[in-house]
Amino acid sequence: MNKSHIVEALAKDAKLTRTQSKKIVESLMKITTKALKEGENVALTGLGTLYVAERKEKKGRNPKTGEPLKIKAKKIVKFRPGRNLGGNRGTL
Numbered sequence: 445m446n447k448s449h450i451v452e453a454l455a456k457d458a459k460l461t462r463t464q465s466k467k468i469v470e471s472l473m474k475i476t477t478k479a480l481k482e483g484e485n486v487a488l489t490g491l492g493t494l495y496v497a498e499r500k501e502k503k504g505r506n507p508k509t510g511e512p513l514k515i516k517a518k519k520i521v522k523f524r525p526g527r528n529l530g531g532n533r534g535t536l
Contacts, residue, residue: 447469450469490527492524494523497522
């Protein structure tokens, strides 16, 4: 399912126009992105939690040349599923 599928499903489920639904989805994405950039968790009860994790620096290898290289530490977004998605031993 991609963004346009979500917009269509939201419009149908909430009896909104496609334009209204698209504004809601885009607003949710904007708010979520901003919160994650600020280091906040985004918890959607019943679905799960998006959170920022630190990936440590590690050694790697260039696949073309085989030359060793250093992969820098970075922040990544992770998802922890809620009970409705199998988190905490729940099932789908």
